[in-house]
Amino acid sequence: MQNTSKIFSLIIKEYRYDWRSRSALSGILMYVFATVFICYLSFKNVIDIPTWNSLFWIIILFVAINAIAKSFMAESQALQLFYYSFLSPYHIIVSKIIYHAVLMFVLATLGAFIFTFFLGNPVQSYLQFSLALLLGSVSFSSCLTMISAIASRATNNPALLAVLGFPVLLPVLTVTIRFSKNAIDGLAWSVNQPYFILLLCLNALILALAYLLFPYLWRE
Template identity: 50%
Template sequence: MKSSFFTLISKEFLAEWRQRYALNGMLLYIISTIFVCYLSFNIKNTDLQLVTWNALFWIIILFTSINSIAKSFIQENEGRLLYYYSLASPQHIILSKIVYYGTIMTILSFAGYFFYSFVMGNPIQDLTMFALVVLLASFGLSSALTMLSGIASKAPNSTSLIAILSFPVLLPLLLVIIKASKNAMDGINRSLYMDDILLLVAINAIIVAVSYMLFPYLWRS
């Protein structure tokens, strides 16, 4: 059973490597979006406020994650899903998707952060905690969107459905992410907002646990 889990993960990475245009397209999307924001705010003439810098960064990451992860189950045809059904357990399938897209989203988030800080400035005081928030946010967004993609794939108009379902699910997670990252930007004593970090870890754990328990019922349908 463990071998099937790692086989599924390696399959995802091999498929991505063979079709590198998808990852390259997402990198181009996030870079072009940041560049448009740079031109819109005219950074050379105005200083961007910290709250605006933080909110704009996470809006870019949010839309990047939706565009890159929403297709995780939607793009799979019925024949391939049936083959997966006979190959591995549904728990391994959903966990492999979460690990894969969490890794991809982490790469995109840090790549976006480096380019964003290059063109928009880097006002972050505590880089270590901000990097931790980015890591937890990447896996949290990927976990939630992967499960939502599985739900939306069972219904018609799945692309529109995932946009509707994602808002109430991602909003609490996004609020915690923005609050924790803003504290890291201000360089506040870590003990004062460690509860937000632990809450972010707990939300990630809950999303993964719920996906692990409920996905088999969704898979059988």
């Protein structure tokens, strides 16, 4: 009970922190809008479904990297000391992953709307596509939160998150793209089910690894 309330208050804190410094949040929104707009200007109209799908997920990938990059960098030494004395590392990692998953889901949904507005919408099975958005957000969030914790421990090199993150994200990214492609084509659930189960397993694996490994990153 106490754990849940601690995690919940940490999530609220993350939200307030982002909301207070609007520049960060609006920067990400601007990023989503600008990349889709650039695609619109360069492609004019995307008729090809695989291109639509891949383009969408690549944009979401870069949005995720930008949105999650700062999450550990922004916290001062004093704040970390405060956490250290009052909270366990599990509270921090779980709250960050949940917050980023929700943030990413909102951003991905928003991205899908902007994408639809500019580049049309070939999606046939909306239920499966939203499931792809949800699972994609959760896996991007758990992977990148963990990698961002690792990168923040190294010398402050903004490119490090991308360098460390891409190879780790490849498995979930490829499965998500395939799952989402099947959803857009409106294939039967029985076709898409293996990818869904695989994605769930991958997510469980990443979450378990993050949960087990984060305490070692945390103690300075």
